[in-house]
Amino acid sequence: MTAPANTEKVRRKPLVLGNWKMNGDVATAEQLLSGLLHGERELPALLAGVEAGVCPPFPYIGLAAARLAASQFGWGAQNVAHFDNGAYTGEVSATMLRDLACTWVLIGHSERRAYFGETDAQLSTKVEFAHRAGLVPVVCVGESLAEREASKTESVLAAQINGLCTALASTNERFVIAYEPVWAIGTGLTASPEQAQQVHAFIRSRLVAGSVPGAAGARIIYGGSVKPSNAQALFGQPDVDGGLIGGASLVAADFLSICRAAALRSIR
Ligand code: PEP
Numbered sequence: 001m002t003a004p005a006n007t008e009k010v011r012r013k014p015l016v017l018g019n020w021k022m023n024g025d026v027a028t029a030e031q032l033l034s035g036l037l038h039g040e041r042e043l044p045a046l047l048a049g050v051e052a053g054v055c056p057p058f059p060y061i062g063l064a065a066a067r068l069a070a071s072q073f074g075w076g077a078q079n080v081a082h083f084d085n086g087a088y089t090g091e092v093s094a095t096m097l098r099d100l101a102c103t104w105v106l107i108g109h110s111e112r113r114a115y116f117g118e119t120d121a122q123l124s125t126k127v128e129f130a131h132r133a134g135l136v137p138v139v140c141v142g143e144s145l146a147e148r149e150a151s152k153t154e155s156v157l158a159a160q161i162n163g164l165c166t167a168l169a170s171t172n173e174r175f176v177i178a179y180e181p182v183w184a185i186g187t188g189l190t191a192s193p194e195q196a197q198q199v200h201a202f203i204r205s206r207l208v209a210g211s212v213p214g215a216a217g218a219r220i221i222y223g224g225s226v227k228p229s230n231a232q233a234l235f236g237q238p239d240v241d242g243g244l245i246g247g248a249s250l251v252a253a254d255f256l257s258i259c260r261a262a263a264l265r266s267i268r
Contacts, residue, residue, distance in 0.1 A: 012219050014235065014262035015176060015242035017104060017138065018054040018249025019078060019223070021111075029060040033067040035252025040071055043260075047072040050242075050262045053103060054249065058092055061100045069101075076104030076138070079112060082125040094126075094133035105130050106244075109140045110182045120163035127167035131174065138176040138244070139164060140223070141203070145183035153199065158206055165210030173214030176221060177203055178244040184224025186246055193233045193240070196222045200239035228254050231261035241265075 024032070036054070040046055053074035056064050064075040077100075081091035097105055107130065108123040123139065130137040141160040143153045161177075168175050179199055181191050191199070200220045207215035222234055223244030234240050242262050248254040 012217060012241045014050050014265050015219050015221055016050060016052045016255075016259050016262045017076065017106075017178075017221070017242075017244050018052075018255050019106060019109070019244055019246050020054060020056045020060075020249060021078070021246060022057055023250055024057070024060070026060070026063070029056060029063055030067075032250065032252055033064060036073055036256065037067065037071055039252060039256040040073070043256075046256065046260060046263065048263060050259055052259045052262075054255075055104065055106055061097075061102065065101050074103040075100075076102045076106070076135070078106045078109065080105045080107065080126050080130055080135070082122040082129065084129065094129040094135055097130075097135055098133040102135055104138050104176070105135045106178070107137045107139045110142055110180060110185060114182075120160070124164055124167035127164065127175070128170060131171040136174050136176060137171065138178055138221075139168070140178045140180050140244070142180040142182050142185075142224075148181065148183060154202055157199065157203060161203060161206040162210060165207070165212050168207070168212045169210075173217065175214075176219045177207075178221050178223050179203060180223035180244060186225070188225050190225040190227075190230050190234075191222070193237050196234055196240050197237035200237070200241075204239055226258060228257035228261070231258040232264060235262050235265040 053076055054064055055076045055078045068075055077097050080094050085093050107126045112118045127137045141157055143156040147156045184190050203220055219241035220239055221242040221244050222240050226243045226245050227248050245258055
């Protein structure tokens with residue numbers, strides 16, 4: 001890895017998002033949301049300097065919106081259609097997500113790429129629709145274990161980022177990148193803070209090379225087995241601007257503790 005560290009003094013507000021994936025039911029969603037609200041009540045300064053939110057499955061977004069409306073937590077979706085409204089059975093459009101007052105939408109999660117065959121062209125269209133609807137696209141990129149072992153991490157990420165530059169450039173600087181090494185998602189394996197930093201700096205350099213406005217100020221968050229025990233070290237890196245949290249976001253206390261670790265970054 002040859003990417004330079006981020007030396008620019010740009011202040012980026014840390015962002016922590018919970019990706020609930022296809023887990024839970026109404027009862028567990030209620031429980032999780034009330035756990036987050038309880039944590040916020042107990043420690044009102046918890047989210048000072050941090051942006052945090054949850055991305056529940058589609059059927060529970062309305063519930064999250066109702067419960068979190070008066071809180072400092074936001075909410076978003078895990079996916080969005082690459083079509084506008086119309087005859088696309090089973091799909092959910094960006095304007096529908098806007099109607100639910102979503103702030104963020106995850107785009108191109110590795111599970112979407114692997115199980116649903118999402119292509120770079122589709123992802124670019126999703127970014128554009130999301131932006132047009134007023135949502136912040138959180139675009140996920142990352143290499144597989146085989147690619148890392150074959151020393152292809154940089155080339156894979158460069159190709160993923162290059163394919164998205166035009167769409168990202170159209171977002172008026174309102175986008176987030178989530179670096180999620182596929183080998184670290186749900187496996188308990190985590191990139192070391194140094195590995196994460198190297199890749200985040202590399203991603204930022206590719207955004208700059210691709211003339212994406214706002215590259216220096218863009219938040220690049222890390223995802224892949226983030227836990228309370230490793231969050232602070234990861235978020236201590238200069239280009240790791242928060243986290244996309246899967247498993248640990250299903251336990252309110254763990255998610256809150258990860259938010260607290262991100263808050264420490266903001267007062268560094
Ligand atoms: C994810 O799927 O976005 C993720 C980061 O999962 P986990 O934290 O469980 O590895």
